[in-house]
Amino acid sequence: MKILLKLEEAAMLLLSIFLLWNSNASWLWYLLLLLGPDISMIGYGVNNKTGAFLYNLFHHKGVAIVVFMIGIYLGNELLQQVGIVLFGHSSMDRILGYGLKYERGFEFTHLGMIGKKKNIQGL
DSSP states (O other), rough: OHHHHHHHHHHHHHHHHHHHHHTTTHHHHHHHHHHGGGGGGGGGTOOOOHHHHHHHHOOOOOHHHHHHHHHHHTTHHHHHHHHHHHHHHHHHHHHHTOOOOOTTTTTTTTTEOOOOOHHTTTE
């Protein structure tokens, strides 16, 4: 089942890349696809609650779809591309095992534990 879910996320990542390509996006948008939304991790510098909120805001596929749809409604290509980047990045993170965060800390995700603590606790 885990492989099936990763394949589903890979299909969504490929869809986002196709949509960026189809929108004649600059190559910089592809770089943003890889790294941009991770700026939200700066919230963990405040505390776990703020970090989880900001991370989840930038990595929630529903938010990405709403941003994209607002861009379509307004005829705003920039908002459409931002929505695509958020969506694709979220899929990429899920392939790598990084899910939405719980307020207990960065390593606690809806997909399970990540990082060194996972290995220590044997989870």
